[in-house]
Amino acid sequence: MDHNTAHLGDEDAQGHYNFPDASGHFGIYGGSFVSETLTHALEDLKATYERYIDDPEFLREFHHELKYFVGRPSPIYHARRWSDEMGGAQIYFKREDLNHTGAHKINNVIGQALLAKRMGKPRVIAETGAGQHGVATATICARFGLECVVYMGSEDVKRQVQNVYRMQLLGATVVPVESGSKTLKDALNEAMRDWVTNVEDTFYIIGTVAGPHPYPMMVRDFQSVIGKECIEQMPELTGRQPDYVMACIGGGSNAMGIFHPYIDHHEVTLIGVEAAGEGIETGRHSAALLGGVPGVLHGNRTYLLQDENGQIIETHSVSAGLDYPGVGPEHAWLKDSHRAQYVSVTDAEAVAAFHHCCEIEGIIPALESAHALAYAATFAATLPKDKTILINLSGRGDKDMHTVAEFDKLHPSVK
Numbered sequence: 014m015d016h017n018t019a020h021l022g023d024e025d026a027q028g029h030y031n032f033p034d035a036s037g038h039f040g041i042y043g044g045s046f047v048s049e050t051l052t053h054a055l056e057d058l059k060a061t062y063e064r065y066i067d068d069p070e071f072l073r074e075f076h077h078e079l080k081y082f083v084g085r086p087s088p089i090y091h092a093r094r095w096s097d098e099m100g101g102a103q104i105y106f107k108r109e110d111l112n113h114t115g116a117h118k119i120n121n122v123i124g125q126a127l128l129a130k131r132m133g134k135p136r137v138i139a140e141t142g143a144g145q146h147g148v149a150t151a152t153i154c155a156r157f158g159l160e161c162v163v164y165m166g167s168e169d170v171k172r173q174v175q176n177v178y179r180m181q182l183l184g185a186t187v188v189p190v191e192s193g194s195k196t197l198k199d200a201l202n203e204a205m206r207d208w209v210t211n212v213e214d215t216f217y218i219i220g221t222v223a224g225p226h227p228y229p230m231m232v233r234d235f236q237s238v239i240g241k242e243c244i245e246q247m248p249e250l251t252g253r254q255p256d257y258v259m260a261c262i263g264g265g266s267n268a269m270g271i272f273h274p275y276i277d278h279h280e281v282t283l284i285g286v287e288a289a290g291e292g293i294e295t296g297r298h299s300a301a302l303l304g305g306v307p308g309v310l311h312g313n314r315t316y317l318l319q320d321e322n323g324q325i326i327e328t329h330s331v332s333a334g335l336d337y338p339g340v341g342p343e344h345a346w347l348k349d350s351h352r353a354q355y356v357s358v359t360d361a362e363a364v365a366a367f368h369h370c371c372e373i374e375g376i377i378p379a380l381e382s383a384h385a386l387a388y389a390a391t392f393a394a395t396l397p398k399d400k401t402i403l404i405n406l407s408g409r410g411d412k413d414m415h416t417v418a419e420f421d422k423l424h425p426s427v428k
C-alpha cells in the first residue's frame with residue numbers, strides 16, 4: 014500500500030467493516046452528546062475532516078511529518094529471547110516507543126494539528142493522563158507555532174513530573190486539575206469546559222478514540238498508520254499475518270490504531286488488555302469493558318465504570334494512561350460483536366512484565382504497554398511455537414521510572 018496516497022478511513026466496496034455511521038455510531042455506541050455551544054464546532058470539525066481526509070496535499074503533509082519528524086515507519090521487533098523463555102508462540106513488538114516523543118500519541122496529534130492550521134485556530138488545548146499525549150501536543154504546537162494549554166489531573170502531575178517538565182520546556186501551559194479523582198477523567202472535563210468557553214479560536218486535540226463524533230473515528234484513522242504498516246511488515250518477517258494482535262486498553266487509541274486495519278482479516282484474533290488494578294473484584298481498577306455497563310460520558314455512549322445511580326466510580330491503575338472510567342465506543346462495539354476479545358492484567362502483573370522486558374529484551378516499556386506484555390507472556394506459553402503474537406508496544410517507560418521505583422518499594426516481591 015502506498016502510504017502517501019492511501020485513504021485513512023474505511024474502504025467498503027465489498028461490504029467490509031464500515032463504522033461509524035453518518036451520526037458517529039458504532040452500533041448503539043458513540044454518537045455526540047454535547048451542549049448546543051459545541052454542536053456547531055463539531056459540525057465544522059467533521060466537515061473539515063471530510064474535506065481534507067482525501068485531499069492529496071493534506072495527505073502528503075501528514076505522511077511527510079510522520080516520516081521526517083516522527084521517524085516512521087516504526088519497526089517490528091522479534092522478541093526472540095522472551096519467546097524462547099516462554100516456550101510457546103513467537104512474540105513480536107510493534108515499536109511505537111521509537112517514535113519522536115516516545116509513544117504512538119504523536120501520530121494522531123499531527124493529523125489534528127494540521128486540521129487546526131487549516132481551520133485557522135491559533136490556540137490548541139488537550140487533556141493528558143500519563144503525559145505522553147500532552148507532550149506530543151506540546152511538541153507539535155512548537156513545531157507549527159500554535160499556543161498550547163494542557164489539562165492534567167493533579168494526581169497525574171505528581172506521577173509524571175518528567176513529562177510535565179517536558180511540556181513546559183516545549184512552551185505549553187500545564188494546568189493541574191484538582192477536582193474529582195484528579196486524574197484523566199477530570200482533566201478531560203476541564204478541557205471540555207475550556208473549549209465551550211473559547212470555541213471560536215481554540216482547537217481541542219483529544220488524545221484517544223473517545224469523545225463526541227467525529228473524534229473516535231478521526232483519532233482511529235490517524236492512528237491506523239500503525240496497523241497498516243504491520244500488514245506490510247509482518248509478511249516480510251514471518252511470511253504471513255500474525256495469529257494474534259494485542260494492545261493495552263485505556264481510552265483505546267493505540268489498540269484501535271493496530272486493530273482497525275486488521276478487522277477485515279478474520280484469521281487474526283484481536284485482544285485488548287485492560288487495567289485490573291488491584292483486582293476487578295476489589296473495585297479498584299480501570300477495566301470499563303470487563304467491569305462496566307453502557308452509559309454516556311464525555312460526549313459519547315460507551316462502557317463506563319459507574320454505580321447504580323449512574324455516577325462515575327473512581328478508577329485505579331498503576332499506569333496513569335489507563336486510569337480512565339470509560340473506553341472508546343468502537344471498542345465497546347468490537348466487544349459486543351465478539352470481533353475482539355478483552356482481558357485484564359493487575360498492577361502487579363504489569364510491573365513484573367515491565368521488569369521482565371527490561372531484563373530479557375533490553376527494552377524499557379511504558380507501564381501501559383506492560384499490561385499487554387504481561388498477558389502475552391502468559392498466553393504465549395499456552396500456544397504452539399509456530400503461532401505468532403504481535404504486541405503494540407505503544408510507548409517507552411522513561412516516564413514511569415519513579416512510579417515503578419515506588420511500587421517496588423511497597424511490593425518488593427513483585428519483581
